[in-house]
Amino acid sequence: MAYKIVFFGTADFSLPSLDALLKDSRFEVVAIVTKPDAPFGRHQTLTPPPVKVMAQEHNVPFFQFEKIKMEESYEILKQVQNDRMVDAYVVVSYGKIIPQRILDLPKHGCINVHGSLLPRWRGASCVQSAIAAGDKTSGVTIMLLDAEMDHGDILAQKEIEINSDETSGKLHDRLAQLGAETLPDVLANYLNGKITPQPQDHSQATYCKILSRDDGKIDWTKSADEIDRLVRAYNPWPGTWTECDGKRIKISKVETGNWKELDDKRVNFQIVHDRLFIVCGSKSALEILELQPEGKRVMTAKEYIAGHPQVTSDN
């Protein structure tokens, strides 16, 4: 008989894992819990989270609790537990902290898929943090949830290399896929007792915070390498930007450039042979390859220069 699972998830990162469980005959996803529809996009239209869409496509019952902490949420999940004898919860990028008494409901606890090699990068921006910090590798951790964030015992880890030109968008997708490939076997082996959970080495823990757009303002006194990593790490979210003539310009693609050609006394955009450079800290420089002025679409540096023969940055 199939193991009964309740899946908690909201974002795109959840989809491959949910899909893997839905397709696997060893599991029956008896219900899905996801966040409520939220205002989204330029017109603030109420939009369902991706996981809800997938739940509807597969005709799986789903719940969108306004507040997971409320009594009602607990009562409903308790009812599901009594009716279906759920074996485990699987939590992938749900987006809210689940209260302990809900975590205690399923017979064998709650399994989480996290996009980093725990205990490194506990928290909400694990993918961005790994790239921004210049990590050579990342991976996924399949773990048990406990009371503290990303703190529980580990069931399995898979490591992958971070490519030197990789953005968070790409790594995010690869990790979501890797998690989905790893999850089913690990989950089955945990439930049939073949895996013994291993505690994390808490002394090695590092943490990362939720990012906002303001975090993406580029500090040009940092070195070109640091900024290059930040640009890749914050692509596509939250994006990196700088101010120019009082307007915001997103910087979406850069490459470490040649310092020696540039005037080191200014920290401005500088045009050299149809190419756009900016002087950074530590005697380094970046070439801007792609940017997006406020209100405009993404364009190459060459296109930007065509309409801005003289450009300067306010920093």
Next chain:
RNA sequence: CGCGGGGUAGAGCAGUUGGCAGCUCGCCAGGCCCAUAACCUGGAGGUCGUGGGUUCAAGUCCCACCCCCGCAA
């Protein structure tokens, strides 16, 4: 109707109080040079997002609509 910027040549931009539609790059042809991302000469390429309106005259003023984007979430 959350706030805001924008749609003008293949690309990026300018266009002043309405008065013959421009700039940089690219493209085509030719020239110069040991050579070039350089330079010179000539050329092609625009129903100014769409539909109405005002006017002798609208890219420009008025109304409606379509599309793109930044903030926010």
